[in-house]
Amino acid sequence: MALRLYILVPFFILLIAPYLSRSVVIGNATLYAPAVDLTNNTGILTKVSLYVTNGDGNIAIKGPISVGSSTYNASKTAVYVASRFLGVNPDAYNFTYIIYDNNSTVSGPSIGAAFTILAISALSHKPFRINFSVTGTIEPNGSIGLIGGVYDKASAVKSNGIDIFFVPYASNRSFEYELYYLVSRTFGIKLIELPNISVAYNILINGSPISNYSKYIVNFNPYVNYNVEQIRPVNISCSSCNLTGFYILTNQTFNITLKQLDKLREFKNYTGLYLNYSRLINETYSIRNNSYLYTADDINFLNFINIFTFNNNFINISSGRSLLLNTYAYCLSLQQPNPTYSNIDYLYNGELRQMLGMYVVNTSLSIYNSSVQDTDGAIRIANIAGEALGWCDAADTLYNLNYSGAPVQFNSNIVKTAYSYITNVSGIVSPYSYVAIEAYRQGNYPLAILASAYAISFNSSIPSNLSINSIESIIDSMKIDDSFAYEFAKQAYFYIQEAEINKNNSSLYNTYMADAYTSARLAYNINNAINIIRADAINSSVGVSNQSIRSLDLQIYQIGIYIKRLAYLIILNITLSFILFILIIIILTNNRRKSSRV
Numbered sequence: 202m203a204l205r206l207y208i209l210v211p212f213f214i215l216l217i218a219p220y221l222s223r224s225v226v227i228g229n230a231t232l233y234a235p236a237v238d239l240t241n242n243t244g245i246l247t248k249v250s251l252y253v254t255n256g257d258g259n260i261a262i263k264g265p266i267s268v269g270s271s272t273y274n275a276s277k278t279a280v281y282v283a284s285r286f287l288g289v290n291p292d293a294y295n296f297t298y299i300i301y302d303n304n305s306t307v308s309g310p311s312i313g314a315a316f317t318i319l320a321i322s323a324l325s326h327k328p329f330r331i332n333f334s335v336t337g338t339i340e341p342n343g344s345i346g347l348i349g350g351v352y353d354k355a356s357a358v359k360s361n362g363i364d365i366f367f368v369p370y371a372s373n374r375s376f377e378y379e380l381y382y383l384v385s386r387t388f389g390i391k392l393i394e395l396p397n398i399s400v401a402y403n404i405l406i407n408g409s410p411i412s413n414y415s416k417y418i419v420n421f422n423p424y425v426n427y428n429v430e431q432i433r434p435v436n437i438s439c440s441s442c443n444l445t446g447f448y449i450l451t452n453q454t455f456n457i458t459l460k461q462l463d464k465l466r467e468f469k470n471y472t473g474l475y476l477n478y479s480r481l482i483n484e485t486y487s488i489r490n491n492s493y494l495y496t497a498d499d500i501n502f503l504n505f506i507n508i509f510t511f512n513n514n515f516i517n518i519s520s521g522r523s524l525l526l527n528t529y530a531y532c533l534s535l536q537q538p539n540p541t542y543s544n545i546d547y548l549y550n551g552e553l554r555q556m557l558g559m560y561v562v563n564t565s566l567s568i569y570n571s572s573v574q575d576t577d578g579a580i581r582i583a584n585i586a587g588e589a590l591g592w593c594d595a596a597d598t599l600y601n602l603n604y605s606g607a608p609v610q611f612n613s614n615i616v617k618t619a620y621s622y623i624t625n626v627s628g629i630v631s632p633y634s635y636v637a638i639e640a641y642r643q644g645n646y647p648l649a650i651l652a653s654a655y656a657i658s659f660n661s662s663i664p665s666n667l668s669i670n671s672i673e674s675i676i677d678s679m680k681i682d683d684s685f686a687y688e689f690a691k692q693a694y695f696y697i698q699e700a701e702i703n704k705n706n707s708s709l710y711n712t713y714m715a716d717a718y719t720s721a722r723l724a725y726n727i728n729n730a731i732n733i734i735r736a737d738a739i740n741s742s743v744g745v746s747n748q749s750i751r752s753l754d755l756q757i758y759q760i761g762i763y764i765k766r767l768a769y770l771i772i773l774n775i776t777l778s779f780i781l782f783i784l785i786i787i788i789l790t791n792n793r794r795k796s797s798r799v
Contacts, residue, residue, distance in 0.1 A: 227294075228253040230322035233334045233363065234315040235354035236307075242518065242575050244350070244357030246334065248301040249312070251319040256295025262307075264300040269308025275339060276316050282343050283320030286398055296320065311348035313339030314369070318401055330408045334358045335395070337369040343398040345369045347377060352384050352576040359388040367405075370396035370417070376584060379507060380577065382421030383514050386470040392419040423507065424477040428702050429487040435694040437676070439687040444494065446547045446602045447688060451489055451498040453598045457591070458482065458501045461508040471511060478508060493695045495688035502591050509587030510580065521579035522569060524586045525562055532558040532593040540647070541606035545738060546683050546731050549651045551599030556636045556648070558592035561585050611647065615737040619646035622653035622730075629660045647734045654730035658722040663715050669697055672714075675721040679728050686728035693720035 231250040238245050260276050262268045276298055284291035298316060300307055314337035322329060336354055338346035347369045348354075358366045371377035371394065385392045394417040395401050403409040411418070462482065466475050481504060489497035516524065535555050540548050565585045569578070623641045626634040633656035641649035664671065676690045696717035703709035 226252050226254055228323035228326055230319045230329070232315060232319060232329065233358075233361070234312050235334055235336055235357045235366075236302075236309070236312070237350035237353045237575050242353065244353035244355070245302070246357040246361045246363075249315055249319065250299045250301070251316070251323050252297045252299070253320075253323045254295045254297075255293065258292035259295045260298075261296070262298045262300065265302055265305050265307040267306045269306070271310045272307055272312060275310045275313035278339050278341055279313055279316030280320055281341065282317050282339055282398060283324060286321060286343065286402070287324050289324055294324070310338045310346075311336050311350075313337065314345045314367075314395065314398075314401070317398055318405060321398070321402060322406055325406070327406045329405050331365060331405065331411075332363060333365040333367060333405065334361075334363050335367040335401070335405075337367070337395060339398075345395045345397060345401070347371065350575040350577055351377075351380060352387075352580065355384045355388050355390055355392070356576075359390045363390075365391050365393065365411075367393050367395045367401065368419075370394040373421075376581065378419070379421055379510065380580060381419040382474075383511060383580065385419050386468075386474075387514055389470075393417050394419065421474065422477050423474070423504070424480045425484065427484055427488060427699065429484060429491060431702055432488070432491055432493075432695060432698050434492045435691050437681060437687065437690055437694075439681045439684075441682045442684045442687045443543065444684060444687075446544075446599065447494040447498075447684060449602065450595060450598050451494045451501075454498045454501045454505065454591075454595065455482070455485075455489075457594055458505040458508065461505055461512055464512045465508055468511075468514075474511065478504060488695070493691055495685075496692045496695050499692070502595075505591050506584060506587040509590070510584040513583035513587075514580070516579050516583045517576065518579045521582040521586075522566075525566055525569065525582060528586045528589045528593070529559060529562040529566070532562065532589060532596075535593060535597050535600060538600055538604045539608045540738070541604050541608055542735075542738065543606040544602060544604045545609070545647070545735055546685055547599045547602055548604070549647050549731075549734065550685055551596040552640075552645070552648050553633075553636060553652055553655065554592045554599070555596035556639065556652075557632050558589040558596065560632050560635055560639075561592070562589045609738040611734075611737045612739055615646045615650075615734070618733055618737065619649040619653075622650045626653045626656040626660075629656050631656050631659060633659060647737075650730050650734055651727070654726040655723070658719065658726045661719070661722050663718055667714055667718055669700070669714075669717075672697060672717050672721050675718075675725050679725055681724070681728055683728045683731040686724045686731065689720045689724035689727065693717045693724060696720060 229250065229252045231248065233246050234249050235244055235246050237243070260273075260280055262273060262276055276296070280291050280296050298319070315335050317339045318335060321327075334354075336348050336351070338348060340346055351368060355366055368381060371381060381392050381394075384390070393404075393411065393414070396417070400414065400417065404411060404414060459482070462475065462478055465471055465478065468475075482501065485497040485500045485504075488500070513524070532555055537552055537555075538548065562585070565582055569582060619641055623637050626637050633652050637649050637652035637656055640646070640652055672693060676693060679686075681687050681690055694717075696713045700710050700713035700717060703713060
């Protein structure tokens with residue numbers, strides 16, 4: 202009997218061996234990943250582990266009360282990417298992720314990069330070389346995608362004693378990158394961008410020094426060397442242009458930007474940023490002194506917005522909402538003067554900027570009030586508020602120019618012209634098309650025309666065979682007699698020269714050529730729009746009042762409705778008559794068949 206048992210034992214072991222082998226852990230790894238607690242919008246740091254056993258490709262996530270589909274899908278992508286990266290078959294293993302965050306609900310794809318790095322470490326049996334935290338989505342090709350809540354996540358990472366935080370790659374000129382820099386300076390934490398899993402593997406597992414990847418260490422530098430000493434003033438003819446307003450506008454933009462720069466100097470952790478913005482503003486002084494007024498104004502407008510955002514780095518959700526409301530009240534309080542023959546272009550460009558300011562505030566408020574916001578959202582609101590303040594300050598400056606000369610109103614032709622313009626932009630989704638349609642709805646037909654010209658210009662696709670000659674031909678084909686068109690034409694030549702200076706750098710060359718083309722299109726379209734507006738302007742003593750024009754517009758609209766209704770009735774009658782005729786034919790045919798059968 203005992204002998205028989207000894208004989209059966211090996212067979213029993215062989216029978217259960219596959220099941221025993223499946224439960225043996227063959228690899229594991231642990232790291233800390235940040236998240237945002239949506240119940241109170243605060244950052245939390247969560248321990249995440251992965252245990253790999255032999256199996257059949259099963260993936261499980263344990264710990265939380267519930268796991269959202271986006272998180273589970275991220276785990277599947279992570280296993281796929283890690284297995285492909287190492288050249289192993291994922292169907293030979295089971296993967297159990299444990300998120301040590303009990304009594305919580307976990308949802309969101311931003312843990313995907315962490316899941317992938319854990320899988321690579323566990324499958325390769327190689328531990329992590331440094332103490333770090335990481336966030337980011339994971340794509341099937343191994344790239345790491347952008348996430349939200351980086352401010353709150355960095356706060357949690359730093360408060361738990363971790364000084365290295367890996368984040369997704371962002372363009373150096375994007376708001377996200379500026380946010381990275383703001384976060385790194387606020388918390389004194391090193392942020393390193395991860396473009397893909399290969400870089401993550403080399404640094405975190407293979408042990409490559411971080412210094413080898415200095416280009417991925419976040420350190421925002423806004424300075425651009427425009428090589429102003431190589432830029433030649435451009436001689437463009439414009440006999441009727443009055444540039445006094447542009448000098449005033451440019452100086453005002455310089456003033457508000459310098460005020461924000463002075464505030465930035467108060468933050469010791471922004472010393473380097475202050476110096477680089479100072480260099481950039483000095484660069485724009487040279488651009489202005491070289492007669493490129495609007496170009497200098499345009500660059501400083503962006504400087505103002507960005508510096509304003511950095512100055513509001515301690516903003517929270519409540520104060521962000523207040524900032525938006527105060528900005529909207531300021532924009533709304535601006536009063537437009539009456540148009541005159543000499544200042545039509547400045548007035549309606551001012552109105553355009555005022556409505557753009559109100560548009561960005563309104564859009565942000567609707568988003569702000571309808572969704573949960575983290576601190577990232579609040580800082581983004583500060584950026585938007587800065588943009589709106591910049592637009593409306595420009596509008597206020599343009600409104601306060603000397604509007605001498607005879608006041609004008611507009612004849613009824615402008616209604617038809619404005620309608621044709623907004624018809625062309627109705628399919629364009631942009632702030633300018635919104636302003637155009639809203640201005641038309643309000644009966645502000647000159648603004649509808651001008652805003653449409655901007656929308657069309659910015660929506661123009663860049664030709665694949667773009668050349669300097671083709672850009673210059675756009676400007677040469679028009680007779681410039683508008684101040685804004687004149688400045689945009691000069692701006693086009695400014696960027697043409699920048700493209701020539703950087704012809705050995707394909708990226709910069711293409712960027713400057715695209716800017717030059719857009720500026721030339723703006724010059725052309727705005728010049729035409731202002732000429733049309735001026736052509737319909739008549740002395741207010743004999744002009745048609747805005748109320749009369751609105752009444753005329755309403756009559757045209759109502760007549761159109763009546764015509765459409767009449768057309769529908771005619772078509773309906775014809776259709777019913779045809780159906781009745783067919784029914785009569787069918788009935789007569791059936792009667793004839795019945796009589797023949799009888």
